[in-house]
Amino acid sequence: xxxxxxxxxxxxxxxxxxxxxxxxxxxxxxxxxxxxxxxxxxxxxxxxxxxxxxxxxxxxxxxxxxxxxxxxxxxxxxxxxxxxxxxxxxxxxxxxxxxxxxxxxxxxxxxxxxxxxxxxxxxxxxxxxxxxxxxxxxxxxxxx
Numbered sequence: 001x002x003x004x005x006x007x008x009x010x011x012x013x014x015x016x017x018x019x020x021x022x023x024x025x026x027x028x029x030x031x032x033x034x035x036x037x038x039x040x041x042x043x044x045x046x047x048x049x050x051x052x053x054x055x056x057x058x059x060x061x062x063x064x065x066x067x068x069x070x071x072x073x074x075x076x077x078x079x080x081x082x083x084x085x086x087x088x089x090x091x092x093x094x095x096x097x098x099x100x101x102x103x104x105x106x107x108x109x110x111x112x113x114x115x116x117x118x119x120x121x122x123x124x125x126x127x128x129x130x131x132x133x134x135x136x137x138x139x140x141x142x143x144x
Contacts, residue, residue, distance in 0.1 A: 031056075031124040034110070035065045037117050039081060053103060053124050065120075084109035085117045101126045 013021070025032060025045045031053050034043040041063050044056045065081075066074050083089045084107075092107040104127045110118045 033122040036119040102128045
């Protein structure tokens with residue numbers, strides 16, 4: 001029996017087909033990549049109406065993640081993966097200017113229900129417009 005605020009994920013997705021899930025993931029305004037426990041790129045979303053910040057091609061699927069990064073940063077990628085496997089960190093965050101964008105890049109370990117390392121989730125967001133926000137907006141303002 002589930003706790004009152006606990007959701008049974010099997011029930012949550014039992015009536016959802018893969019196409020619906022892909023539409024949801026592709027409409028999140030983030031680039032999402034999943035790398036499995038063997039360091040293999042197994043998924044990336046296809047953001048609707050925009051290009052990935054870092055270009056992704058079908059050939060990336062099935063490749064070792066270390067081969068998807070510039071050689072000068074592979075040691076950093078490996079450290080993150082090793083730390084996640086050893087449960088030494090809960091995330092790895094980076095931010096940088098890249099062309100005309102200001103990027104926030106986050107890596108999160110994914111563990112299975114037994115707490116075993118399952119892979120890593122990479123999330124990339126262009127935060128250029130977010131950086132411009134000030135004050136508050138509590139109600140929907142119509143565009144002028």
